[in-house]
């Protein structure tokens with residue numbers, strides 16, 4: 223049963239967070255996904271930026287709230303509030319900055335300390351367009367992800383490569399994890415058949431002071 227009958231009605235609400243060092247491209251990834259825009263000049267995130275969208279899986283309407291926070295320690299939002307109730311996370315590093323990859327361990331620890339139980343996590347190696355400056359090999363990151371039980375993808379917010387796929391895979395995985403948990407606790411319920419995910423166009427990106435209606439995603 224849906225939560226309400228308005229255009230905002232949904233069956234599930236997913237909170238997804240994006241974490242990682244400052245400058246790795248967290249806001250750029252979100253902006254590319256939400257509005258299909260990219261800026262070479264960006265300002266550090268202060269506090270939290272939030273984007274919401276809707277999609278349908280198995281005839282269920284899923285509202286996704288994606289939280290992007292500051293990587294810089296001095297702008298960092300209160301961790302426990304930021305992490306609270308999140309169902310999935312992206313940990314982003316910059317493939318040209320080995321230190322940002324090394325710090326993934328720190329982000330993973332902070333994430334695991336602040337969430338209840340297991341959540342789906344995707345490790346994202348961003349800026350894959352800057353090939354000549356690559357400092358982290360795909361193999362090393364993939365092996366790390368396997369050892370830590372994370373999904374792994376390399377993206378370019380600049381070239382719009384794998385951004386939509388990263389979100390689609392994480393949201394889909396989160397949904398099926400949730401359904402699996404429900405089936406385990408209510409064994410008589412049939413697991414629903416997998417159907418195509420439909421992405422809706424009603425995507426909004428909310429910045430600290432303004433709210434902008436966004437363009438169609440697909």
Ligand SMILES: Nc1nc2c(ncn2[C@@H]2O[C@H](COP(=O)(O)OP(=O)(O)OP(=O)(O)O)[C@@H](O)[C@H]2O)c(=O)[nH]1
Nearest residue numbers: 244245246247248249250262264267293378379380
């Ligand atoms: N070449 C390239 N540059 C990128 C990419 N993604 C982001 N950038 C650039 O990297 C810089 C930092 O990007 P942001 O999105 O602000 O990084 P952030 O992780 O949100 O940083 P904080 O808000 O400080 O935590 C900007 O100059 C972006 O234009 C990418 O895929 N390729």
